[in-house]
Amino acid sequence: MAPEPMLSIATSLQPLRIEGLVKRFGKLTAVNGISLELNRGECLGLLGPNGAGKSTLIRGIVGRVIPDAGKVSVFGDSADSVGARMALGWVPQDLALYPRLTCRENLEAFGQYHGLRRAALKTAVAWCLDWSALADRADDTVKNLSGGMKRRLNMAAGLIHRPKVILMDEPTAGVDPQSRNRIFEMIEKLRGEGMSIIYTTHYMEEAERLCDRVAIIDHGCIIALGTKDELVHAAFASRSEVLARFENVDEVVIAWVNQRGGLFDNGTARFTIEHATEIGGLLDAAAKSGHELADVSLRKPNLESVFLHWTGRELRD
Amino acid sequence: MIFSIVHTALTALRRDRGALALSFILPIAFFTIFAVIFGGRRDSTPKISVIVVDEDHSRVSQKLINSLGAESLSVNTRPAPKRGVQQSDYTAVTAEAAVKAGTAPVALIIPRGFGENPVSFGGQQGFSLQLLKDSSDMVAPQIITGLLQKVAMTAMPDVMAEQGSKYMDEYAGGLTPEQRKRIADNLQELRRRENRENGGAESEHGLNGGMPISVTARDVVGENKNNPMVSFYAAAIGVMFLLFTASSAGGSLLDEAESGTLDRVLSSRVTMGTLLAGKLCYCSLLAFSQLALMFVWAWLVFKLDFIPHLAGFVIMGLSTAFAVGAFGMLLASTCRTRAQLGPLSTLVILIMSSVGGSMFPRFLMPEAMQKAGLLTINAWAIDGFTKVFWRDEPLSHLWPQVAVLLGVGVVLFVIARRLARRWEYS
Numbered sequence: 001m002a003p004e005p006m007l008s009i010a011t012s013l014q015p016l017r018i019e020g021l022v023k024r025f026g027k028l029t030a031v032n033g034i035s036l037e038l039n040r041g042e043c044l045g046l047l048g049p050n051g052a053g054k055s056t057l058i059r060g061i062v063g064r065v066i067p068d069a070g071k072v073s074v075f076g077d078s079a080d081s082v083g084a085r086m087a088l089g090w091v092p093q094d095l096a097l098y099p100r101l102t103c104r105e106n107l108e109a110f111g112q113y114h115g116l117r118r119a120a121l122k123t124a125v126a127w128c129l130d131w132s133a134l135a136d137r138a139d140d141t142v143k144n145l146s147g148g149m150k151r152r153l154n155m156a157a158g159l160i161h162r163p164k165v166i167l168m169d170e171p172t173a174g175v176d177p178q179s180r181n182r183i184f185e186m187i188e189k190l191r192g193e194g195m196s197i198i199y200t201t202h203y204m205e206e207a208e209r210l211c212d213r214v215a216i217i218d219h220g221c222i223i224a225l226g227t228k229d230e231l232v233h234a235a236f237a238s239r240s241e242v243l244a245r246f247e248n249v250d251e252v253v254i255a256w257v258n259q260r261g262g263l264f265d266n267g268t269a270r271f272t273i274e275h276a277t278e279i280g281g282l283l284d285a286a287a288k289s290g291h292e293l294a295d296v297s298l299r300k301p302n303l304e305s306v307f308l309h310w311t312g313r314e315l316r317d
Numbered sequence: 318m319i320f321s322i323v324h325t326a327l328t329a330l331r332r333d334r335g336a337l338a339l340s341f342i343l344p345i346a347f348f349t350i351f352a353v354i355f356g357g358r359r360d361s362t363p364k365i366s367v368i369v370v371d372e373d374h375s376r377v378s379q380k381l382i383n384s385l386g387a388e389s390l391s392v393n394t395r396p397a398p399k400r401g402v403q404q405s406d407y408t409a410v411t412a413e414a415a416v417k418a419g420t421a422p423v424a425l426i427i428p429r430g431f432g433e434n435p436v437s438f439g440g441q442q443g444f445s446l447q448l449l450k451d452s453s454d455m456v457a458p459q460i461i462t463g464l465l466q467k468v469a470m471t472a473m474p475d476v477m478a479e480q481g482s483k484y485m486d487e488y489a490g491g492l493t494p495e496q497r498k499r500i501a502d503n504l505q506e507l508r509r510r511e512n513r514e515n516g517g518a519e520s521e522h523g524l525n526g527g528m529p530i531s532v533t534a535r536d537v538v539g540e541n542k543n544n545p546m547v548s549f550y551a552a553a554i555g556v557m558f559l560l561f562t563a564s565s566a567g568g569s570l571l572d573e574a575e576s577g578t579l580d581r582v583l584s585s586r587v588t589m590g591t592l593l594a595g596k597l598c599y600c601s602l603l604a605f606s607q608l609a610l611m612f613v614w615a616w617l618v619f620k621l622d623f624i625p626h627l628a629g630f631v632i633m634g635l636s637t638a639f640a641v642g643a644f645g646m647l648l649a650s651t652c653r654t655r656a657q658l659g660p661l662s663t664l665v666i667l668i669m670s671s672v673g674g675s676m677f678p679r680f681l682m683p684e685a686m687q688k689a690g691l692l693t694i695n696a697w698a699i700d701g702f703t704k705v706f707w708r709d710e711p712l713s714h715l716w717p718q719v720a721v722l723l724g725v726g727v728v729l730f731v732i733a734r735r736l737a738r739r740w741e742y743s
Contacts, residue, residue, distance in 0.1 A: 096576060110582075
C-alpha cells in the first residue's frame with residue numbers, strides 16, 4: 001500500500017495545540033499557563049475583558065512574543081517553523097497596513113512576504129479582494145478607505161496566503177454595526193470553507209454568533225471552556241437569571257442583595273432562580289425590607305452571565 | 318494666565334527630550350565646532366603646506382626657501398620618507414603631480430637663473446617664480462604670494478636695496494661715482510649686519526637678487542574646469558542631504574513598528590535580517606538616485622564634467638549610498654519612536670556634516686579638525702568625489718575611500734541588526 005502523502009499526515013494532526021503557555025512582562029503575568037486545542041473547522045472564541053491576555057496569547061501563537069514556558073504547535077510543527085508560519089494566518093488588532101499603498105498593492109506585498117509569486121499571487125489577491133468585498137476599491141489607497149473597509153482589508157491581508165488556521169484579534173474593534181455584520185458574513189464564509197479559526201473579542205454577542213466553543217479568559221487564565229450551552233449549564237445548570245433594578249441603591253440594598261445570594265453589578269442586581277415562580281418570593285422579600293424595585297426581568301443566562309458568575313464583574317469592565 | 322501658558326510650554330519641552338536636545342545641545346555643539354574651525358588659538362591655525370622646487374640652487378633661492386620656512390608654512394622640498402628611505406627632491410614634474418594628487422595645495426618652482434635677476438618691480442627684467450596651484454583652494458595661493466613678497470622685503474633687505482639702486486642707476490639718468498660708492502658702502506653694512514644676525518658667512522655668489530618678486534600662478538588641478546567648486550559642493554551638500562534622506566527612509570521601520578505592520582511582516586516568511594537588508598537596499602537606492610540627480614543637475618546647469626567621470630561617480634556613488642543607507646538603518650534601530658529619530662538624526666547629521674566638510678572645506682580647517690573629520694562618512698565621500706571630479710585620478714586611486722565607506726557600511730549594518738533584535742520578539 002502506498003504511503004500517505006506527507007500533507008495528509010500533517011493535516012490529520014490538530015490544527016493548533018497550546019500547552020501550558022506562560023508569558024510574563026516584568027511582574028505582570030499576561031498569560032498564565034494556558035492550554036488549548038483548536039479542532040479542524042472549528043471557530044474557537046477567546047472571550048475576555050481588555051487586558052485579560054487574549055492578544056498576548058495570539059501573539060504567542062504567531063511567534064511575536066517569546067513564551068516563558070509552554071509550547072505551541074501547528075499541525076504538529078513548532079509554531080516558529082516555516083510550515084507553521086505558512087499554515088497560520090494572523091489578523092492583528094491594529095490596522096497593520098501600508099497607508100500609502102492601494103488595497104491591491106497591500107495584498108500583493110503581504111502575499112510576496114509569504115512567498116507567493118506570479119499566478120498564485122494574482123489568484124490570491126483576487127480572492128481576497130472578492131472575499132472582503134473590496135474589488136471595486138482595489139486601486140484606492142488605504143488612507144482613503146472607510147474604517148470598515150480598512151478592517152476588511154486588514155483581515156484579507158492576514159488570509160492572503162490562504163492559511164489553514166486563522167487567528168483574528170478583535171477584528172471588529174471600532175467599526176460601525178453595518179460593517180460589523182459584513183465582517184461576520186466574511187467570517188461565516190470562512191467557516192463554511194472549513195477553516196479553523198481563533199477569534200478574540202470582548203463582545204459576547206460576537207462570540208455567541210460566530211463561535212462553536214468559547215474560552216473565557218481573565219487575568220491570563222482560561223476560567224471556562226466549552227460550547228455556549230456547556231458554559232451556561234456549568235455555571236447555572238437549569239437556573240434562570242433575574243435582573244432587578246432598584247429605585248434607590250445604597251449600602252443597605254447592596255447588603256440585602258448579597259444576603260439573598262445575588263450579585264450587584266453596575267446598578268443592577270442579578271439573582272438566579274430555578275423556577276419562574278420564585279420571582280414572587282423575591283418581590284415580596286424586597287417589599288418587606290422596604291426596597292422599592294423599579295424594574296424586574298427574567299432571562300436565560302448568556303455568556304456575559306457566565307463571565308459575571310465566574311469573575312464577579314462584567315465583561316466590558 | 319501668561320505664567321500658566323509659559324509653565325505648560327516649559328513642562329512639555331522638558332518632557333520632549335529630543336526638542337530639549339535640539340534647543341540646547343545643538344547650538345552649543347555647532348558653536349564649538351565653528352569656534353574651533355574659525356576662532357581657534359594661534360598655535361592651532363593650520364600651516365599651509367607648500368612644495369618648493371629649487372632649480373636655481375643659488376644663495377638667493379636658498380635664502381628665500383629658508384625665509385618661507387620661518388613663516389607659518391610647511392615647506393617641503395622632498396616627499397616624506399617611504400619606509401624610512403629618504404626620497405629625492407621634488408622636480409617641477411613631481412611637484413605638479415603632487416599638487417594634482419592633493420599632497421599640497423601649492424607648489425613653488427624657483428627657476429634656474431632666478432638668483433641672478435630676481436627683481437621685477439613690475440617690469441620684465443626679473444625671473445618669475447612659478448606657483449602651481451589647486452584652484453579648489455583659493456586661500457593658499459594668495460597666502461603664499463603675499464608671504465613671498467613679505468620675506469623678500471623683510472628677510473632680504475640687502476638684495477632689495479642693491480636691486481633698487483641698480484634700477485635707479487638705469488632709469489634715473491645714472492648715479493654719480495660718489496652716490497655709487499655710498500650705496501656700495503651701505504650695502505656692505507647691510508650684509509655685515511645680516512651675517513652677524515644669521516651667524517653665517519658671506520656668500521661667494523654676487524648679490525644680484527631683487528624684489529618685489531614676480532610670481533606666475535598656474536592652475537594644475539581644475540585648470541580646464543568650467544566651475545571649479547561645483548563638484549566639491551555637489552558632493553559635500555549631496556552627502557549631507559543623503560544622510561537626512563537615509564535617516565528618513567530608515568524611519569519607515571519605526572512607522573511600521575508603531576503601526577503594527579512590522580509584526581505582521583515578521584509573522585510571515587520574512588526574517589528581521591531579510592527585512593533590514595531590504596530596507597538597506599531601499600535606502601541605498603534612494604540615496605544613489607538622489608546623488609545621481611544632483612550630479613546630473615550640476616552637469617546640465619553648471620557644466621560639471623559628468624560624463625567623462627561616470628564610472629568614478631558610480632563607484633563612489635554606490636559606496637557612499639551603501640554607507641549612508643546603513644547609517645540610516647542604525648539611526649532607526651537606535652531610536653524607539655519617530656519622535657526620537659527626528660532630533661537625534663538632526664543632531665548627528667549636522668555635526669557630521671560640519672566636521673566632515675559638507676558645510677566648510679576640510680582643507681581650511683585646523684589639522685585636528687581635519688583628522689576628526691575622517692571619523693565621518695562625509696569626509697571620505699567628499700574626498701572620493703574630489704579625486705574623481707577634481708583631480709581626475711584613476712579609478713584605482715579610489716580604493717581607500719571605497720574600502721572605508723563599504724567597511725563603515727558593513728559595521729553600521731551589523732550594529733543595526735543587533736539593535737533590531739528588540740523588534741523580533743517581546
